[in-house]
Amino acid sequence: MSENADRPSHVTDRPDEVTDPLLWRLALDVADAHxxxxxxxxxxxxxxxxxxxxxxxxxxxxxxxxxxxxxxDETNAPQGPQRGGWAAATALPTWGPERRSSAAA
Structure with missing residues (x-):
């Protein structure tokens, strides 16, 4: 049997009001892990x-x-700089000019 079989999303009955089963299962597992x-x-x-x-x-x-x-619930969303209408990632990568030129090659 897989070690995934005992994850909360595999042993908990999904509520009837769930409209996105994949998101619900992933979120349940993350919440349990934290x-x-x-x-x-x-x-x-x-x-x-x-x-x-x-x-x-x-x-x-x-x-x-x-x-x-x-x-x-936007009040629980991370407050940070906006980038193109979406919240920016916590840490955006910063590449120096040498990285940009090598990536363009």
Missing amino acids: APAEEGGCVHLICAGAQWPCGPWEQAQRALNLAQGGPA
Whole structure:
């Protein structure tokens, strides 16, 4: 049996109001992976030292809401610079001129 068989999305009954099953399953697994630790931080290694709720857990909650036909709650979206109407990624790559010229070749 696969190690994926015991993921929350595989053992939890999907609510009837879910309109996007794939998004719901992925968000449920992310939320479970970023559960609170006993000492108050996030249990996931990526969030080591971060307080809970961490960013990935909050985004998973937003995705669960969207997957169930809920509105996109913009108050929970990361506030940052806009790029072309979309929120910019947390860290956009910055390549020097030498990288740009090699990429164009």
